[in-house]
Amino acid sequence: MAENTVKIGKNEVPVEEYISPGHNFCAGCGEVLAIRLAMKAIGKDCILNMATGCNEVTTTPYPFTSWKVPWFHTLFENVGASLSGIEAGMKKLMEKGKIPQKKITYVGMGGDGSTVDIGLQALSGAMERGHDMVYLCWDNEAYMNTGIQRSGSTPWGASTTTAPAGKVSKGNPRQKKNMVEIALAHGIPYAATASIGYPFDLMEKVKKAAEKEGPAYVHILAPCPTGWRHAGDATIEMARLAVTTAYFPLYEVEDGKYTISVNPSKVKPVVDFIKAQGRFRHLNEDDLEAIQNTVTQNWERLQKLAVQE
Amino acid sequence: MGKRVALEASIAAAEAVKMVDCDFVSAYPITPQTHIPEMISEMVANGELNAACLTVESEHSAMSSCLGAAATGCRTFTATAGQGLELMHEAVWIASAHRYPIVMAVCNRAMSAPLSVWGDHSDVMSVRDVGWIQIFTNNAQEVFDLTVWAFRCGEDPRVLLPVMVNLDGFTLSHVTESLLLPDEKEVKEFLPPLQLPNALHPDKPTTHGAFGLPNIYSEMRIAQEIHLRKSKEFIIETLNEFGDKFGRYYKPVETYKAEGKKTLLMTMGSFSETAKIIIDELEAAGESVGLVYPRLWRPFPFEELYAAVKDADNLIVFDRSISYGGQGGPLASEVKSALYGKEKAPKVASIVGGLGGRDVSVEQFRQIIEKGKEIAENGSEELYETVGIRGTVSGIRG
Numbered sequence: 001m002a003e004n005t006v007k008i009g010k011n012e013v014p015v016e017e018y019i020s021p022g023h024n025f026c027a028g029c030g031e032v033l034a035i036r037l038a039m040k041a042i043g044k045d046c047i048l049n050m051a052t053g054c055n056e057v058t059t060t061p062y063p064f065t066s067w068k069v070p071w072f073h074t075l076f077e078n079v080g081a082s083l084s085g086i087e088a089g090m091k092k093l094m095e096k097g098k099i100p101q102k103k104i105t106y107v108g109m110g111g112d113g114s115t116v117d118i119g120l121q122a123l124s125g126a127m128e129r130g131h132d133m134v135y136l137c138w139d140n141e142a143y144m145n146t147g148i149q150r151s152g153s154t155p156w157g158a159s160t161t162t163a164p165a166g167k168v169s170k171g172n173p174r175q176k177k178n179m180v181e182i183a184l185a186h187g188i189p190y191a192a193t194a195s196i197g198y199p200f201d202l203m204e205k206v207k208k209a210a211e212k213e214g215p216a217y218v219h220i221l222a223p224c225p226t227g228w229r230h231a232g233d234a235t236i237e238m239a240r241l242a243v244t245t246a247y248f249p250l251y252e253v254e255d256g257k258y259t260i261s262v263n264p265s266k267v268k269p270v271v272d273f274i275k276a277q278g279r280f281r282h283l284n285e286d287d288l289e290a291i292q293n294t295v296t297q298n299w300e301r302l303q304k305l306a307v308q309e
Numbered sequence: 310m311g312k313r314v315a316l317e318a319s320i321a322a323a324e325a326v327k328m329v330d331c332d333f334v335s336a337y338p339i340t341p342q343t344h345i346p347e348m349i350s351e352m353v354a355n356g357e358l359n360a361a362c363l364t365v366e367s368e369h370s371a372m373s374s375c376l377g378a379a380a381t382g383c384r385t386f387t388a389t390a391g392q393g394l395e396l397m398h399e400a401v402w403i404a405s406a407h408r409y410p411i412v413m414a415v416c417n418r419a420m421s422a423p424l425s426v427w428g429d430h431s432d433v434m435s436v437r438d439v440g441w442i443q444i445f446t447n448n449a450q451e452v453f454d455l456t457v458w459a460f461r462c463g464e465d466p467r468v469l470l471p472v473m474v475n476l477d478g479f480t481l482s483h484v485t486e487s488l489l490l491p492d493e494k495e496v497k498e499f500l501p502p503l504q505l506p507n508a509l510h511p512d513k514p515t516t517h518g519a520f521g522l523p524n525i526y527s528e529m530r531i532a533q534e535i536h537l538r539k540s541k542e543f544i545i546e547t548l549n550e551f552g553d554k555f556g557r558y559y560k561p562v563e564t565y566k567a568e569g570k571k572t573l574l575m576t577m578g579s580f581s582e583t584a585k586i587i588i589d590e591l592e593a594a595g596e597s598v599g600l601v602y603p604r605l606w607r608p609f610p611f612e613e614l615y616a617a618v619k620d621a622d623n624l625i626v627f628d629r630s631i632s633y634g635g636q637g638g639p640l641a642s643e644v645k646s647a648l649y650g651k652e653k654a655p656k657v658a659s660i661v662g663g664l665g666g667r668d669v670s671v672e673q674f675r676q677i678i679e680k681g682k683e684i685a686e687n688g689s690e691e692l693y694e695t696v697g698i699r700g701t702v703s704g705i706r707g
Contacts, residue, residue, distance in 0.1 A: 045511045049377065060519035062529070070509040073518035074376050074403045081370030085377025086509060088361040089333050093383060096332065096359060098502070104511055122373065125366035 011200045014040045023066040024058040028232025030222030030239060031055065033196045034138040035109065038220070041206035042105050042134070044069055047090070049083040051110030051119060052076040054145045076114050080122035080135070083108040087131045105134060105210045112139040112153035116179045127186035127215040134209045134216050137179060140224035148227040152177040156294065157287055158279045160227075165282035175294065183217035184253055190216040192252035192261075196223075197239030201261050205252060221248045229278025241273040246299040251306065258306040270295045311491040318449040319344035319482045322414045322474070325456035326386050327358045328496040333378035333385045335363035337371045339393040340426040341478040342416040346388060368393035372400035372411075379409035380517055382508035384460060387411065390478055391418030391425075394432045398439075404471040405440030406533060407517060410463035410503070411471040413441075414456065416482040417578065417629075419665035427666020428478035430578065431630040433606070434639045440537055442472040442544065443606040445578045449486035452476050454557055457496055462547040464503045468540045475606075479666065481579040491555055499554050541608045561610035562617045566592060567599030572623040572682055573655065575601045577640055580629070580669055587674040598678055603640070611647050618648075624655040625681025628693075629663040637661055637693035637705065658684035659693035673697050 005012040018039035025032040031054060039048075047070045050056060056073045059066035074082055087106040093099045108126075110119055115137040123135060142160050143149040150163040150172050159171035183191045190212045194202040202220065209216035223238040225231065230238055242248040245268045250261040270292050274280040283291075316324065322345050326334065334353075336346035352358040361378070365371050371387050379385040389397065394415055404411050418432055419425040433443065442463065446452045452474070459472035476482050507515040521529055545561065552558030565585050567573055576584045581602040591598045601617045601624075603610065618624050628638025636642035641659035648654040658681040663669045669677075677696050684694065691705045 047381075047509050047511065056518065056520050060516055062519040062521050062525050065516040065519060067516050068514055070511055070514045071516045071518075072377065072380055072509055074373065074407070075399060078369060078373035078376075078400065081365060081373035082377035084363060084365070084370075085333065085335065085374030085379075086381055087377075088363060088374070089378030089381040089383040089385075090509075092332050092359075092361040093381060098332070099382070099510070102511070121366060122370050125370055128366075129363070 013203070014043070016040070016044070018044065018068045019059065020066045020068060024061070025054065026226055026232070028225040028235045030196050030224060030235050031111070031138045031140060032058070033235070034136070034202070034220045034222045037196065037199050037202050038136055038206045039069070041203040042107055042210050045103060046070070046105040046107050047072065047086055049073070049079050049086060049106075049108045051079045051114035053111045053114060055109070057145065077118035078122050079108040079110050079114065079119055080124070080126035083133050084126045084129060084131045087133055106132060107210070108133055108135040110137060111144070112137060112141060113143045113151045116152045116177050120182075124186065127183060127188050127217070130214050132214055134206070134218070136206065136218050136220060138220045138222040140222050140227060141176070142227050144224045144227040153179065157283050157291060159282060160279070170287060171279070171282065180217065180219050180253070186215070188215045188217060189213070190252070190254055192218050193248065193250050194218055194220045195239045195243050195248060195250060196220065197236050197243060198250060198262060201250060205261075208252075227279070230276050234276060238273070238276065241268070244268050245270045245273045245295065247273050247295050249299060249302055251302060258302070260302065260306045267299065311489050311495070313487060313489055315485055315487050316449055317344060317483060317485045318452045318476055319416070320348050321449045321453040321488060322388065322456050322476070323348035323352065324490060325453050327352050328491070328493050329384060329457060329460045329500055330497070331358065331360045331386045332383035333361045333375070334387065335365055335371045335374040335378070336387050336389065337365055337368045337393060339368070339390050341418060341428070341482045342388045342390040342393065342414070344482065345414055345416070368397040369400060372397035372404070375411045376400060376403055376407070376409060379404070379411050379505070380407070380509045382503060382505040384464070384503050385409070385411045386413070388414040388416070390416040391420060391432045394436060395420065398436060401436055401441070402439045405537070408469040409471060410460070410469055410505075412456065412459040412463060412474065413471065414474045414476065416478040417475055418478040425665040426478070428480055429629040429664045429666070433473070433475050434630045434632070436473070437607065437639065440470075440533055441607060442470050442537070442540060443475065444472065445475045445604055445606060446481065447579050447581050447602070448481070449484065450488040450557070451559070452481070453488055453490065454551065454555065455559065457500070458547060458551045458559070461500050461551065462544055465543055465547060466504065468543050470537065470540055475578065477579040495554065499551065538608050541605075541610065544605065559604060560613065561605035562601060562603045562613040564617050565600040565602070567601050567617060570599035570621060571597040572625065572678065572685075573599050573601050573618055573621045574674070574678055574681070575603070575624060575626045575640065575644065577603055577606070578629065580627070580663060583669065583671060584674050586671045587678065590671075591675070591678070609643060609647070614644065614647055615651065618655055619651070619653055621655040623658065623682055623685035625658045625660060625678060625685065627677055628659065628661045631661055631664075641693065656685040658682075658689070660696055661693050662696035662698065667697055669697055
């Protein structure tokens with residue numbers, strides 16, 4: 001953590017910003033908030049490797065850059081691999097005495113498309129090889145940069161431009177891929193979910209992930225007003241409702257041990273999360289019930305996993 | 310003072326990587342490249358080479374991890390062939406645009422389909438336009454020498470470009486030959502430490518890989534194009550420097566008994582060695598035939614090529630790949646356009662053969678020269694002709 005902090009409640013939050021204002025992210029963007037919070041937790045001694053997406057379009061229109069930390073971007077699907085090269089390369093240069101020893105956090109970031117779909121192979125390779133890295137996925141549940149096309153992380157029933165709701169279609173026909181479980185299948189020491197609606201929890205998890213030796217994975221739900229079709233000032237509310245309805249539970253898995261981080265005393269009906277979003281507008285009562293059943297099943301499964309340990 | 314050894318050409322490439330004290334190697338196994346990463350892994354396992362050695366899950370990740378490592382300032386190497394080069398294709402573009410001096414050995418292999426693990430030049434031709442320095446080798450000595458040189462040239466602060474060292478799959482990569490290996494000390498003297506400007510480091514944050522809007526993209530690309538073309542003078546300078554240090558001089562365009570000859574044969578890669586045999590035989594028979602073999606493919610050595618062929622009557626260009634539906638042989642196509650509009654230039658005949666590991670014998674090179682002379686002198690309706698391919702090949706017209 002940085003030296004200059006401000007106390008918010010019982011939380012010490014770093015004052016320093018590592019992504020400068022002046023970028024072109026949309027008003028109400030959940031992704032940039034996720035990045036901003038994560039960077040506060042990581043601090044300046046890092047190298048950041050981002051996948052192609054909204055971020056490089058909005059933060060690095062040459063010759064401008066929003067980044068106060070070393071920032072590297074090449075392609076859409078290769079962050080796992082390029083970050084492997086950065087981490088292994090830096091460590092070798094230090095070992096050979098070509099650069100001074102320094103503790104550096106190696107951070108990969110990408111959206112859900114670049115993480116759970118096109119970049120999954122490279123990320124799997126990096127986790128399997130055990131690189132000392134933190135990988136953060138900000139999940140807005142579709143290819144938002146290219147115009148709201150469905151991804152493997154889009155939930156059932158969401159209308160997207162490539163899985164539109166229509167006379168014979170309910171929108172996206174598949175359930176959301178469980179990327180945290182996929183990450184855990186690599187035997188990595190730390191994986192967690194986080195939400196921009198719970199900033200202190202998010203920062204704590206990213207900090208923990210950064211301090212772990214080896215690969216750590218944090219999957220962050222980051223609502224996209226443009227793609228989810230909700231008001232720009234409702235982003236935080238959406239992020240919180242996703243958690244309080246158990247649509248997107250917050251938990252962490254540390255060395256195999258599941259812990260639920262936010263346990264709502266009374267879980268709200270998922271319709272509270274869904275009704276404010278245009279992407280679900282076409283769904284009827286039966287559809288909402290089907291979604292509720294899936295959410296309840298997943299939530300119960302997670303509670304069992306957390307109890308088991 | 311070095312030593313004479315017998316080494317497979319792939320092992321010679323690995324020896325070069327060891328002698329330059331490479332910091333980072335990442336590769337994915339593909340025939341016929343496998344002996345290179347295998348040997349490097351062995352060197353690392355035995356403590357002979359202190360490099361981070363990544364065994365990644367694909368060639369796309371091999372090149373991507375090299376991009377990351379090169380951005381930190383590592384001396385970086387990879388090797389691939391055929392399908393592997395194509396799988397990493399989009400990442401190959403980044404290396405040159407970001408000016409990372411990665412060295413890559415390509416054991417030239419035919420592209421699928423049908424699947425072939427054997428040699429031709431269709432892999433490297435499909436990355437012709439990606440902005441790398443590309444050089445061809447003909448024997449194990451050249452593989453060693455030009456791999457060492459590739460680091461020297463690519464890492465030169467005036468160059469800072471990636472370099473592709475091509476060696477023909479099997480017919481060179483798997484051939485054991487006698488070569489001279491210098492002392493590591495001599496290699497160290499030849500190759501100063503890499504100083505990558507703006508390397509990634511938290512103490513001096515830099516942004517690599519910004520977004521190029523239409524208001525700047527063209528200028529950036531033209532800057533890259535001008536820079537690659539200008540690198541030719543430093544390519545020549547460093548090749549000469551290599552010669553001064555190790556006694557073996559290499560040129561962008563090499564010639565063999567070519568001066569004053571009426572007919573010239575042009576080949577690229579290890580088949581040039583076979584072609585030399587027929588040149589010797591034809592010379593003994595009193596015929597006026599010589600050989601020109603371009604070594605540097607990109608940036609294309611226009612001046613040197615013209616100087617080498619301008620006084621001949623006929624130029625027979627032999628290609629080991631096809632630009633489908635275009636001029637045919639990529640080398641012939643390049644040469645024809647290089648000579649276009651010149652007041653004095655030989656007539657060019659284009660012959661294609663040696664695809665997917667098909668051998669081209671000394672005797673077939675004799676046929677290539679005979680056929681080529683006839684085409685050059687009398688013209689042909691075909692854009693190019695073939696050698697060693699069964700059946701009547703005709704109808705290849707523009």
